[in-house]
Amino acid sequence: xxxxxxxxxxxxxxxxxxxxxxxxxxxxxxxxxxxxxxxxxxxxxxxxxxxxxxxxxxxxxxxxxxxxxxxxxxxxxxxxxxxxxxxxxxxxxxxxxxxxxxxxxxxxxxxxxxxxxxxxxxxxxxxxxxxxxxxxxxxxxxxxxxxxxxxxxxxxxxxxxxxxxxxxxxxxxxxxxxxxxxxxxxxxxxxxxxxxxxxxxxxxxxxxxxxxxxxxxxxxxxxxxxxxxxxxxxxxxxxxxxxxxxxxxxxxxxxxxxxxxxxxxxxxxxxxxxxxxxxxxxxxxxxxxxxxxxxxxxxxxxxxxxxxxxxxxxxxxxxxxxxxxxxxxxxxxxxxxxxxxxxxxxxxxxxxxxxxxxxxxxxxxxxxxxxxxxxxxxxxxxxxxxxxxxxxxxxxxxxxxxxxxxxxxxxxxxxxxxxxx
Ligand SMILES: *Cc1c(COP(=O)(O)O)cnc(C)c1O
Numbered sequence: 001x002x003x004x005x006x007x008x009x010x011x012x013x014x015x016x017x018x019x020x021x022x023x024x025x026x027x028x029x030x031x032x033x034x035x036x037x038x039x040x041x042x043x044x045x046x047x048x049x050x051x052x053x054x055x056x057x058x059x060x061x062x063x064x065x066x067x068x069x070x071x072x073x074x075x076x077x078x079x080x081x082x083x084x085x086x087x088x089x090x091x092x093x094x095x096x097x098x099x100x101x102x103x104x105x106x107x108x109x110x111x112x113x114x115x116x117x118x119x120x121x122x123x124x125x126x127x128x129x130x131x132x133x134x135x136x137x138x139x140x141x142x143x144x145x146x147x148x149x150x151x152x153x154x155x156x157x158x159x160x161x162x163x164x165x166x167x168x169x170x171x172x173x174x175x176x177x178x179x180x181x182x183x184x185x186x187x188x189x190x191x192x193x194x195x196x197x198x199x200x201x202x203x204x205x206x207x208x209x210x211x212x213x214x215x216x217x218x219x220x221x222x223x224x225x226x227x228x229x230x231x232x233x234x235x236x237x238x239x240x241x242x243x244x245x246x247x248x249x250x251x252x253x254x255x256x257x258x259x260x261x262x263x264x265x266x267x268x269x270x271x272x273x274x275x276x277x278x279x280x281x282x283x284x285x286x287x288x289x290x291x292x293x294x295x296x297x298x299x300x301x302x303x304x305x306x307x308x309x310x311x312x313x314x315x316x317x318x319x320x321x322x323x324x325x326x327x328x329x330x331x332x333x334x335x336x337x338x339x340x341x342x343x344x345x346x347x348x349x350x351x352x353x354x355x356x357x358x359x360x361x362x363x364x365x366x367x368x369x370x371x372x373x374x375x376x377x378x379x380x381x382x383x384x385x386x387x388x389x390x391x392x393x394x395x396x397x398x399x400x401x402x403x404x405x406x407x408x409x410x411x412x413x414x415x416x417x418x419x420x421x
Contacts, residue, residue, distance in 0.1 A: 013069030014082065028090040030273045033083035046266040047079045076254045080262040084269040085237070088227070091206035091272065092219050094239035098249050099260030099268075103202060103222025104130050106236035109258055110198055110218060111135070111167075113248040117143030119166040124181060126151040126174040126388060127200065129377055135169070152312060154185040161193050171200035172209075173316065175362075176328045176372040176396035177303045177389055180312035183319060187215025202226070202363075207279035209320045218244070223260075223268040225363030226325075229278050230271065233264040278365070278401070283322035285407075286399040290327045292408050298345075298415040300335075300393065303328040325400070326362060328372075330393040331418065339382075342393030345418050346371050349395060352414030355406050362398030367407050370396050 017035045019027070037045050052071040054060035062068040071077045081099045089097035100106040111134070115121065123135050125148040135146040149156040151174055168190045172181045183199060190197035198218040199211035205226040211219050221227060223235030237260075238249060253259060283306065290304035302309065305316035306323025316323065331349055333342035350358055356369040360376045370376065373385055373392045385391070399407065 014071075014079075016086070025091060026276055028087065029275060032087045032090040033269075034079055034086070044080065044083050044266065044269060047074075047262050049078075049262075050074050052077075074262060075257050075259045076250065078262045078265070080269065081260050081265040084260070084265040084272070087269060087272050088206070088221070088237050089239055091210075091275070092201070092239045093206075093210050093212050094219060095242040096245035097237050097239045098245060098253055099223075099265050100236040100238060100253075100258050101260055101264075102234045102258075103128075103200075103220065103224060103236040104134065105258035106220050106222075106238040107131055107134055107169075107200070108138075109238050109249055109252055109256070110220060111139050111144070112252045112256060113244070114167055114196055115139065115144050118164060119144050120162045120164045121146040121167045121169060122157055122160045122165060122195075123148055123169040124151040124171060124174070125149060126177070126179050127169065127171040128175060128202075129379065131169070131171070131200070151179040151181050154182055154189060157186060158189050161189070161195075165193050165195045168195055168197045169200075170197070171202070172211075172319070173203050173305050173324060173326070175203065175376065176326070176370075176394060178203075178305050178310070178324070178326060178328060180305055180310075180316045180319065182315055183211050183214035183216055187217075190217070191215070203324050203326060204320055205275055205279055207276040208283065208322050208324060212239070214319065217241075222363075223264075223271075224361070226271075226275065226279060227268050227363075228271045229275065229363060229365065231361055231364035231366065233267045235260055235264045235268045279325070280322065281401060282325035282399050285401075285404040286325045286327050286397075287323055288404050289397065289399055289407060290323075290329075293327065293329050293411070296412075296415055298332050298418045300330040300332045326396060326398050328394055328396045330391065331395060331415070332393070333418075334391055334393050339392040342391060343371075343373065346373075346393050346395050348418060349411060349414030352417065353410045354413065355402060355410040356397065362396075364398065365401040367400040367402045368398045370398075372396050 051073050063070045085097040085099050147160045149160050170181045187197050196217040199216040200220040202222045202225050219239040221237040287306045290302050290307050293299050293302045304327045331345045333345040356367045359368050360370045377390050
């Protein structure tokens with residue numbers, strides 16, 4: 001077999017940075033990984049190299065045969081990527097992690113690792129749009145069937161089980177309406193059925209929620225969002241047990257190559273160091289903004305898990321340490337003039353901003369604003385959008401580290417000048 005086809009992979013014989021065994025999560029966030037190199041660098045080195053020189057032919061042969069752990073080729077082993085993987089695994093409370101080129105490629109790796117033709121998947125209907133297309137469209141082409149169910153009703157998940165159900169896939173909270181699923185309940189359903197539960201933890205990050213503690217088998221990340229935290233690179237990760245990583249996922253990564261680049265791994269690795277203080281600060285600002293929006297008469301409804309008005313507020317507060325940084329709201333107009341007026345009101349509020357960045361990305365220190373109905377969810381039919389509650393009046397704000405008073409003033413520019421209908 002060639003190197004790309006063989007099994008076991010992560011260089012687990014590679015030494016770990018020396019830390020007392022009981023250090024806490026915030027310390028792991030800035031220190032977990034590999035030991036420093038021969039020069040004693042304090043900030044992690046960026047290993048921009050595609051391959052690693054082997055001392056002699058016999059050693060190379062042992063390493064390629066997986067008889068000895070070492071870095072070989074950056075498609076599947078690179079010290080900067082390993083550093084990121086170990087650190088994220090530590091924060092999620094996972095045994096192991098694989099960095100991937102994007103959040104979507106982490107889900108691709110998940111599917112390729114655990115599914116085969118004839119398998120069945122149950123997935124929340126409210127997950128990220130590209131995730132729905134990946135399961136329904138791409139995996140569908142290879143004979144994997146997916147049933148989409150309610151984000152919030154675990155009984156629907158149970159009823160959707162089939163003898164060939166292999167994977168349950170959830171995301172919490174969801175984009176843009178911040179619906180929360182009961183991870184513990186879904187885990188129980190998966191375990192009873194002998195299926196895996198994977199949770200996309202993009203919106204909370206391990207700073208606010210650790211799905212493995214509630215029974216998830218795998219955790220997915222778009223590193224592009226809060227892990228980077230400053231809107232610089234595309235990255236992703238899949239956390240799982242060491243055995244799953246060694247036996248199921250590394251062989252796929254090695255053959256299929258959805259690998260995280262060392263440069264992007266380095267950026268996201270440094271992002272992890274400030275993750276918990278960013279999530280705390282951004283969540284606090286989001287809560288303030290949500291409470292303020294609820295008092296605005298031009299706002300029909302606010303969606304934020306940290307607010308008492310959120311339908312799953314109690315569950316969210318049991319599962320998460322804060323509400324997260326995404327606040328969505330509906331501007332009035334739908335009831336007065338239907339979808340067209342709601343949309344023009346939403347566009348008016350967005351276009352009146354002078355501080356917020358108009359972009360569909362989230363997880364940045366810069367507050368971003370978007371109209372999901374015509375951007376991130378624009379490829380859905382109007383009927384699908386209505387079913388998902390993403391009406392034309394919905395605006396999503398991903399709160400960054402801007403002074404929240406400036407963001408309130410920015411939204412008020414448009415809200416206060418909406419024509420009274
Ligand atoms: C952005 C996002 C993804 C996809 O991540 P990319 O890095 O853009 O591939 C997946 N899930 C959620 C919840 C996201 O917000």
